[in-house]
Amino acid sequence: MKIVSRVFIGLLILMNQVLANNDLPHGIINQDGRSAPAFILNDIDGETFNFADSKGKWVFVHFWATWCGPCRKEIPTIQDIVKKFENSNLEIVIINTAESEDTVFNFLGLLAPDINPLMDTDGLVTEKWQPRGLPATYFVDPEGKIRYLALGGRPWNKDVYLEFLNGLKNEVKNDLKNVHKN
């Protein structure tokens, strides 16, 4: 009887782990929980943003450039989620890599006028984060650890991704240690 219950519990744990991995939408992968590199950047209006101030929230950190094809396709879907998650527990941080204000302003004016990106003017913050390429999106937990990475551009305004983002937004801070222990 003991053996049967142990096997049953073991199966439950295994199923839970399989489900936890399968729960992630296509193209989102787990990360090792390394600390997110700190940075302070100005946005396109000249307002200063300090990443350290985001502690206590989930942060969507997105790197992009106007010359990258997938970024062009993805940026309108990011504009949609910027509006949806405004003033929520999920902060959306959009960082342009090494381009001039004029270039960025003209590009966003056409495709996503509501986005106010941070300007990584010399590209050094991007290099510190070491993305796999552009575009790149990281998910940083409320304790400042990198938990997920999106591979390439994603259609963020699609239901499956919105569900994922809503899940992060609704996570209670106290539960995080338990949920992401691994």
Place this chain on the structure above:
Amino acid sequence: MKKITFRAFTGSLCLIAIVFQANALTKQKLTYTDDDIYLRFIQLTPQQIGSFYEGREFKKAAVDKLTASCYVTVIIKNRSKDFLWVDIAKWEFSQNGRKIIQQDRAYWEKQWDEINLKQAHRSTFNWTLMPAERNLYPQEEVGGRIPIPMQNKPFTVVLNFPTGESKQGKIKTVTMDNVICKLDDMK
């Protein structure tokens, strides 16, 4: 007179043949697909490369250096169920047995130091290059340029891809023949 006419005629034939061959190579779609990988080469002319970086406000000295090189833009998709590794040091460029040396990031840093190119433009340029080494998850794509010295004849690229999470799997090899440095149409 007859000899000159004959020589002119055969010369013209050769010229037509060369132009025809060049056009055929230019129009040739350089793609490769199997169950594990999708691979595509895109050739840009010096003018196209120059316009791209000029549009990013690169100074003339930088554009001049950039347009003197040839760029093989490569798009890769991992279609397998395992990790596929991009490791461009394992990609061999050659022309009739002669090795063509890739112009790597260190080469370009030297070029940029010579003209004191600003950091932002170095960063942009680096992001347009193919990553030197990176794993590709199943279904993941990557793209980027590989600069080489300008070539006036077609060349061969042998791409070796390690596989497996720690490169423990078989090496996957794809050979792309008749790759060219596309030139601008001077009409």
